[in-house]
Each structure stands twice: as structure tokens, then as C-alpha cells.
Amino acid sequence: MSEQAPKPPSNTVLRGGSRVDALLAIADDELILGWRNSEWTGIAPFLEEDVAFSSIAQNEIGHARALYQLVAEELSTTADELAFDRQPEEYRCSAFVEQRLVPDWARTIARHYLYEQADERRIKELMASDDAEIAGLAAKIDREEAYHRMHAQMWHERLQAEPRYVEALEELQPLVDQRGEHVPEFEQLWNEMTEVRRSVAGATW
Amino acid sequence: MVTEAQVWDALAEIPDPEIPPISIVDLGVVRDVSVENGTVHVEFTPTFLGCPALEVMRDQMAERIRELGAEPDVEVILDDSWSTDRITPEGREKLRASGFAPPAPRQAEGPKLVQLQSKAFKCPYCGSTETRLENIFGPTPCRSVRYCETCRQPFEQFKTI
Numbered sequence: 026m027s028e029q030a031p032k033p034p035s036n037t038v039l040r041g042g043s044r045v046d047a048l049l050a051i052a053d054d055e056l057i058l059g060w061r062n063s064e065w066t067g068i069a070p071f072l073e074e075d076v077a078f079s080s081i082a083q084n085e086i087g088h089a090r091a092l093y094q095l096v097a098e099e100l101s102t103t104a105d106e107l108a109f110d111r112q113p114e115e116y117r118c119s120a121f122v123e124q125r126l127v128p129d130w131a132r133t134i135a136r137h138y139l140y141e142q143a144d145e146r147r148i149k150e151l152m153a154s155d156d157a158e159i160a161g162l163a164a165k166i167d168r169e170e171a172y173h174r175m176h177a178q179m180w181h182e183r184l185q186a187e188p189r190y191v192e193a194l195e196e197l198q199p200l201v202d203q204r205g206e207h208v209p210e211f212e213q214l215w216n217e218m219t220e221v222r223r224s225v226a227g228a229t230w
Numbered sequence: 231m232v233t234e235a236q237v238w239d240a241l242a243e244i245p246d247p248e249i250p251p252i253s254i255v256d257l258g259v260v261r262d263v264s265v266e267n268g269t270v271h272v273e274f275t276p277t278f279l280g281c282p283a284l285e286v287m288r289d290q291m292a293e294r295i296r297e298l299g300a301e302p303d304v305e306v307i308l309d310d311s312w313s314t315d316r317i318t319p320e321g322r323e324k325l326r327a328s329g330f331a332p333p334a335p336r337q338a339e340g341p342k343l344v345q346l347q348s349k350a351f352k353c354p355y356c357g358s359t360e361t362r363l364e365n366i367f368g369p370t371p372c373r374s375v376r377y378c379e380t381c382r383q384p385f386e387q388f389k390t391i
Contacts, residue, residue, distance in 0.1 A: 077365060087280020095308070172366055
């Protein structure tokens, strides 16, 4: 595949594709970003950020699980099977969330800030959906995401004059909605993330 | 035959796994209980979607219902119907007495950073509002960490959801 997937306009989360496709893309984004955020656990620049990134990771993975549950009901499968039993090429997350940014704090915060902005637009659109299940879950997710957005805003205000941060924003901005091919380091994440399920079929948590 | 009131009483004895002084009924996560033909249907609304205590709460509810001689059917409701506003007045007082500042009321707009950074939050130990935000996040997703300038005590503030 040499061509890049076309970027969907940001206000068409649920139009133009199936409900399953749309929800899986969001769930995969949240799962993989949650994983990446958890890579700061224990090594963030200071303790408060260890706590913050771990908590944000936990929330994002919780959102992924709830979204997978909606999809799982439709496909007669389970959230765990969707999260851990697919092949790498079946994940629909954006290359943006796949990037391994540890130990670069400037780029981590730039991604956090850009993601929370894009995610807010997407959640608000889901909240306005005619599908009551989607709208209800999106409203719940939005209540939790409000705290991620405040955390991102706080760091954006703190770093916005720093050249490394400004450069990181410019570098990452065009990648926010880029879907299609995975970045090379996604393979390693997938290997780690699915290792338990691959070694013990049907392992549960 | 088990009654709804018996089920509510049994559920009220289950402590929140992460904040044991308050029960899951105090926490407001049990939205409805109904009994039909020996099956107890419970509508359970999660606090935070990623909270690891959810499975523990769900399993403990099922266990208590079995102890009453009924079959449990715990339905997890994935919508916005749980809010920290559903914590009972008794639950709020138990939180405060355990050193957790109870959550501020929910607002339509959602919280803003400037509010969290304001001095509107009361220390659960001395009652002073001279408190500052230390971290939006805390030991569990539902709490922030604040510091009281008056009694010089850090404390956990329940987030508003």
C-alpha cells in the first residue's frame, strides 16, 4: 500500500463508515495511547507526572474497554478478544498514538495536548449521535476526559514558549488523523500487549 | 423469597474496595434493584470506566445476592447516569471524616482548570478554604491531591464527575 489513507474531515466520525469501524478506530486510539502513556509510569520527570500519566493511561484503557464492549455486542465477541486477539494489521489506531515517545517529554506533552483537542471534537460529535448507546457512553467519557484536557492545558501553558515544545507541536500536528499504515514500533507494542493472550489462549484478567 | 429491601440492605454492607469507610450504596453506583422469579436484577453504574474496583464491586454484589438465596443478574450501565452528585449525604460525611474532601456539585459545563486552581475547595481536616491544587490526579482516577495552607496537611479531593 503506497498511498496514504485519505484524512477524514473531523466532523464525520460516524458518517461514511460503519458503526463498528468508527468505534473500533476510537477504541484502538484510546487503548494504544493508554499503553504509550503507561510507559511513563515510574520514569516521568517528577512524581506528580508519574501519578498523572498512570491515571490518564488507566482512564484511556477504561474508555477503550467500554467502546470495545459496544462493538463486541454487535459482533458477538468480547472486549478482550477485540483488544488482544487481532493481528497488528487489524488495528485501526492512528500512527500518531502509536509512536513511542519515551523519554522525550516535549513531544509527549505535544501529543497529549493535540490528542486531547482532537479527541474532544470527536467525543462531542458522538455525544450528539442519534444512537443512544453511543451518545450515553460518550457523555460519560467526556466527564473523565475533562480532567485530561485540564492537565494538557496546564502543561501547554507551561511549555508553550519552549522551542523544543513548539517544534514538537509542528512535527506532530499533521499526523493527528493519519490512519492506514502502522509505524515500525507498533509491532513491538503489539507483541508485548498480546503476549499473555498468545501464550495462554483465552487468558482473562 | 428475597425482597428488594433485603437486597438493598445486603448491598449497603459492601464497602467501596478503594475507600472502605463508604459503602457502594453510599457511593450511589446501584441505580436500581428488582426481583423477579428468584433472580435479582441490579443496574450498576460504574464510577470511572477504568476503575479496577468495578469488577470487585460487581463480584461482591453477585456474592451477596447468592447468599440471600437468589440468582444475581448484575447489569453494567455504560452511560452518564452516575455522577458524584449521587453520593449520599451520609457518604459525603464519611468521606470527609476519612480525610477525603467530598466532590463539588456537578455543573453542566464540566470543571475548568481555573476552578481547580481557585481556593473554593475546603480542607477536610480543618475546614479552611486556603487550599491549593497539587495534582489533578491522585492515587486512584477519582481523586485529586490538594494541600491545605492553614493546617499544612495534604489531602485528597474527590473529583466532580
